[in-house]
Amino acid sequence: MQKTCQTCKKDFEIRKEDLIFYEQVKTVPPLDCPDCRVMKRLAFRNERTFYKRSCDPCKKDIISLYPKSSPYPIYCNTCWWSDKWDPKSFAQDYDFKKTFFEQYRELQIKVPRLALMMLNSVRSEYTNGASDNKDCYLIFAAEYNEDCMYSRLIQKCKGCIDCAFIHQSELCYECIDVRECFKCMFCQECQSSTDLIFCYNMRNSNNCIFCTNGRNLSNAIFNVKYSKEEYEKKKNEIFSSYENLEKAKKEFKDLKSKTIVKYASATKCNNVTGNYLHNCYDGVRVFDTTGTKNCSYMADTEESIDSMDCNNFYYKNELCYNMMGVLQSSKSKNCAYVFYCNEVEYSENCHNLASGIGCNAIRKGQYMILNKEYSKEDFYKIKEQIDEQMKKDTTYGKFFPPELAPFGFNETLGYEYFPINEKEAKEKGFNWQEQVTGTYGKETIKEPEMPATIGEVTEDILNQVLVCKDCKKNFRITKGEFDFYKRMNLPLPHKDFECRHQDRMKKRNPRKLWHRNCMCELKTHQHGAQKCANEFETSYSPDRKEIVYCETCYQQEVS
Template sequence: MSKTPNYDSKLQPILAALTPGERLCALTGEKWLMTDEEIGWYKKFNVPPSKYSPLNRMRIMSGYFIMYNIFYNKHADTGRQMMSTIPPASGFRVLEDKEWYERDFSEKGISLDAKKSFFDQLYELSLCVPLPAHDNIVPPENSLAFLSFGDIDSYLVMASRSKRSLVCSNAFDTEDSAEIIMGTNVRESYKTMNSSNLFRCQFVQDSWDCQNCYFLFDCRNCEHCFGVANQRHKKYLWFNEQLSKEEYECRLAEVDLSSFKVREEYEKRFADFVQTQAVWPENSNINTQNSTGEYLEDTTNARECYNVRGGSRDIDHVTWCLGTPSENCAYCGGATGSTDCYYSVGVTNCHRAFFNMNIVTDSRDLEYCTRCFSCENCFGCVGLRHKKFCVLNKQYTEEEYWKILDDLKCRLLEEGNYGDIPGLRFSTQHWSSLLDLFEIDKATALKLGGRDFDLVSQGADGPEVSLETILPLETIPDRLSLDDYENLPGKFYFDPSVGRRFSYMKPELMMYQKLKVAPPRQHPRARIMETYKRSNKPEFFDTVCKSCNKAIRVAKNPAYPDRKIFCRACYNTFIEKNN
C-alpha cells in the first residue's frame, strides 16, 4: 500500500502520458531525445520526468564533486584557520572531521513552512549545519589528505590510498609518486593519468604494466621506452623507433628532465606526437558487456557511463562508480555499492536514494539530503546519522512523516519543483570546477546554477602576505641547485592560470630531486587540472572510424580534438599489425 497516495494519484497521469520524442532543456534550451529507456527509469522510480537534458544533469552532478580544490577555511565555532575542500566564500562552514562526527545536527531542525519555498528552507538549513573539512572515509596517517581512503605520509592527496606521495587524485596503492590521477599500483612515478601497474614511469597516459618509461600513451608491458604510443611488449623504443640497448641508453643520457626548459620541450613534443601519430580506440573500456561510455571495466548493461569499474550492471548515465559494484542506478555521480538509486551524488551502500546532493552513506529512502549516514526515510536533511522520519532535520513520528511527505511532494509536483536536483545552488564549489570534466563556458555554468564568488577571498589562500613577497614563476631556476632545495621552500609564487599563490615544501622538492624531474611551475590545483585535460570526458558525440568509416560514439577530449579514432575492430587490427 502506498505511503503517499495523493502524490501517486497526481503523478500517474503524468507518467502515463509520456512518449518518446524531442525535448527542450529548461535550463539551456538544448534539445535532447527522450527515449523509452529514459521513460522506463521515471516509471521504475515513480518520479516525474526531468526538465533538464541528460548532459546538463551530468554537469550538475559533477558540479557537486570536489575534483581537486583545497583552501583555508575557518572553524565554524572558533574561527581557527584550517584547510578544507570548501572555500570560505561559498558560505558553508566547516569542522574537523572528528568533531563533525561527534555532533548531532538534529538540533538544527526547522519546521516546514508551507508558505515558503521548500528549497529556500533547505538552503537555510544547509548554511546552518557545518560540513566536515576533509570528508575522509578512512582516517589518514601523518598526511594532509582529503576524501582519504587511508593515506600514509602523503601531502595534498585527494580520494586516494597512497604512501609517501603528493598532489594525487584517485590514486590507489600508490607509493613514492607525484601527480598520479586515476591510477592503481603506481610506484616511484610522476604525472600519470588513467594508468596502473607502473614502476619508475613519468608522463604516462592510458598505459598498464610498464616500467622505466617516459612519455607513454596506450602502452602495455613496455620497458625502457621514451615517447611511445600504441605499443605492446616493447623495449628500447624512442618515439616508436626501435633502438639497441646501447643506443637507447645513450639518447636517454642526453635528456635532462631536471631542466624545466627540457621538460617543457619534451612535454610539447610528446603532445604533438600523440595528436598526429597515435591511434585512439573508440573507448578505453575493458571487459564490458552491452555497455557504452568511457573508462568502464567489468560492466554489464551500462549506458553512457564514465569511470565505472568493479562489476556494476544495469546502470544509465552513472559516473565515478569505483569499488563495490552498483546495480539498477540511473543519473548518479559517485555511486558505490548502491541499488535502485536515481539522480544523486555520492551515494555509498544506499538503496532508493533520490535527488541527494552529496554524500549519503549506508542509507535508504532518502531524498534531497546531504551528508547523511545510516538514515532511513528522510527528506531534505543535512548531517544526520542514525535517523528516521525527518524533514529538514526535524524529527517526526512515522505517521506524521508520511502525511507531511505526501503533502510536500504534491506541492512540489504542482509547482514543477520535484524531479530534479535544484541546479548547483547547494554546491560548495565554484562554477569553474566543472572545467575539469566538461567543455563549458561561464554563461552556461551559471544557467545550471553554478556559483560565482571570489575563490581566494576571506583568507582562502592562507594568512595574508605582502604582495612584494609573491614572486613570478619565471624567477624559479631552470635547474635547482642544492642551495635551491634549501632556499625555495616558503617562498610564494603566483600562478596566473588559476589566480592563486603557492609555495613548495622541502619534502616535495626532495621528491622531484629523487625523480630527477624539474618541479612543476604551477599551483597544485593547476597541475591536476592540466592532467585531467588530457583525459576523455563524460560527454559523448557521434563520429566515424578514421579507418573504415563505421559510425561510433566517443568521448570528447578537448586536449586532442583532432585525434585519430578507430572503431574497436580496426583498432585491434592496427595494434596487432603494429606489434
Template sequence: KSYTKEEYEDKIKSYKLDTYSGVEAFKKEFLDFIKNKPRKFAECSNIVNSTGNYMTNVKNNRYCFHAYDAENNAYCEHVWRGAKDCMDCSTAGRSVELIYNTINVGLQSSNVICSSYCWGSQFMEYCLNCPNSNNCFGCTGLKKNSYCILNKQYSKEDYKKLRSKIITKMKQDGNYGDFFPSNMSSFGYNESSAIEEFPLSKEEALVQGFKWENRERGTYGKETIDWNKFSDSIKDLPNDFDINKEIFICLECKKNYRIITNELSFYRRMNIPLPRNCPECRHTKRLKNRGPNKLWHRKCMKEGCNNEFETSYSPDRPEIIYCEKCYQQEVY
C-alpha cells in the same frame, strides 16, 4: 624505434629529463611524434553493451565515464566497485544500487535520490551528509537515524503520510526528482569542479541561478624565486636549499605557490625538475589531456573500415580515431 638496452639508457640520458628545458623539449617532441598516430575511440576494456569513456569491466553502462566493475548505469561519472542501476550520479560505488541524481554515495547505499554524501544509507531523498540512515527526507547531518523529515523524528506511519504529502505537492510543482536548486550551493560556480566539465561564463552561470566568486584567490607578486635565474637541473639545487623559505611564481597565471619538503624530496628522488606552474594550472593541464565527459557519434578513420562508435573525440579534433579492431591491428 628499437634500441639495445645500452643505447636506450644513453638515449634517455641524452634527453636530460632532470632539467626543465629537457622536459619541455621532450614534451614537444612527444606531442609531435603522436600527432599522426591513430588513437583508440575510447579508453575502455572488457566492456559489454556500453558507451562512454575510461571504463573497465562494465556491462550495460550508457554514457558513463570513469567507471569500473559496474553495470546498468546511465549518465554517470565515477561509478565503480559494484555500482548497479544508477542514473545521473557523480561518484557512486562499493555495492550501491538504485541511486538517482545524487553525488557521492557508497557502502551498500540503495534507493537514494537527489542527495549527497549518504554512505551506507537506504531510502533517502533530498538529504545531505546522512550516513548509515534510512527513510529520511530533506535531512542534513544525521547519523544512524530513520523516519526523519527536516531532521525531525516521526513514527513510521506519520513519516509515510507526510512524505507522501510532500511528494504529491512536489510533483504538482513539477520539481520532484530535480536536484537541490543551484542557488543553495555554498560555492561560486567558478570555484566548483562543475566548471571543468560544463564551462560557463559569469553571465551564463548567474542566469542559471548559480553564485559566482568575484574575489581573486591566491597571492601575487610575493615570489622569492626568479625562474630565469633558477637552476635548470634538479641536481644543481644545493643540498641545503630550504624550500620552506621560498615562494614560487606560476609561469602560466603568475599566481604564487609553495612546494613542501616532501614534494622536493620526491622530485629529487625521481630526478625531475621542480614544477613551474601552480597546482591549479597543473590540474588544468592534466584535465586537458583527458577526454571530456561527452560523446560524439563518429566513423572509424581507417580507410575501408565502416565501423561506427561513440567517442569523446569531437569531430573537429585533429586526432586520427580508429575503432577497436583497426587500432589493435595497428599497434600489435
C-alpha cells in the same frame, strides 16, 4: 522519446531503458538534458578551491572549502564528529504552507558543515572528497591511497605525484589514465607496465620512451628496440634540465596527435558508450568509470550497479538516481554527499541514515524528515504528502535548485567541465564566488631564475616562495615533493598545482560524444578494399588529427 531541455532548449533523447529505470526508482522523466542535469550536480562539488579560516567552535586555523564570508557554520573534522553538538537538535516540523525547498534552506543554513570532506584517513589533512587515505597531501576524489600528492581521481595508489585518473599504481609521476603501472612518468592510457616515459596506450611493457600502442614491448624508443644503455642515456637526457623536459613534452604531444587510437578508451567493457571505462556493462554516456553494470549518465564512478545520473559515486551503490558524492548507498535520489545510506532523498552530508528526506548532517538515524525523527507510519504518511506537494509545484524528481549549492559555480567541478561566465551562471540560477584564493607577487624567486637542474636545488627551496608561470599565483615546494624530485632526478615544476592539474585535464578527451565512422582503409583487414563500415560513439571530435579506429581494426593493428 525526444524532448526539449527546459534549461538550455536543446533537444535530447529519453530512451526506453531510461523510462523503465525511472519507473523502477519511482521518479518522473527529467525535464533537463543530460548536460544541464550534470551541471546542477557538479555545482555541489568544490573539490580544490581552498580557503584559510578558523573552525567556528574551536577557533583552530584550518583549510576549508568555505571562505570566512560563507553563511554556514563551518567545523573542523574533530569538532564536526564530536558529541558536543547534535544534528537532531536542528529538527524542524514539516509545514505544508511552505515549499519543501524553502524549509530545507532554513535547515541547511543552520547546520554545521565539514570544512573538508574526508573520511577514515590518517595524516591526510589536506585532502578532499577523499576516504581511506594514509599520509597523503592535496589529493582529491581519492580512495585507499598511501604517500600520494597533488593528484585527482586516484584510487588504490602508492607514492604517486601529479597524476590524474590513475588506479592501483606505484611511484608514478605526471601520469594520466594509467592502471597497474609502476615507475612510469608522463604516460597516458597505459596498463600493467613498468618504467615507461612519455608513452601512450601501452600494455605489459617496460623500459620504453616515446612509444605508442605497444604490446609486450621492452627497451624501445619510438617503438624501435634499443639496448638498456641507450634507454638510460635517452632518459637522462630528457630529465637533465627543465628546458629538455619541456622539449620532450612537446615531442610527445606531437607523437600522440598522429597515432592510431581506439574510438574509446575502454577495457573489458560491453554495450556501453562513453570514455575512460574499465569493466563496465550496459549503459550510455558513462565517463571515468570502473566496474559498473546497468549504469547510465554517470562519471567518476567505481563498483556500482543499476543507477543513473550519479557523479563521484563509489563502492557498492545501487538503485540510485541523481546523486553527487556517494559511498555505499542504495535506493536513494537527489542527494549530495551521503555515505552508507538507504532510501534517502534530498539530503546532504548524511551518514548511516535509513529512510530520510531533507536531512542534513545526520550521523545515524532512521525515518527522518528535516532532521526530525518519526515513527515508520508517520514517516511514510508525510513522505507521500511531500511527494504530492512537490508534484504540484513541479519540483518533484529534480535535483536541489542551483541556488542551494553551497559554493560559487566557479569554485566547483561544474566550472571545470562547463566553463561559463558569471552572467551565464547567474542566469542559470548558480551562485558565484567573488573572492580569490592564494597570494600574488610575494615570490622570492622569479620564474626565469628557477634552477634549471635538480642538482642545483638544495633544501633551502622549502623556504622559498615560487611563482606560477601561467597564473602568477605563488606556490611552495613541500618536503615530500622535494625528496621525490631529488630521488627521481626531476627538474622542479614552474607551475602551481592547479595549473599543472589543468594541463593534465587538457590532455584528456572531453566528456562529449560524436557519432563517427571508423577511419580504417587497410586492405588487409576484413573489410578488404572497402573502407571499414563500422560506426561508433567517440569522444574524438571530427576535427581532430588522430586516426580513429573501431575495436576490430584497432586490435588488428596493435596486437
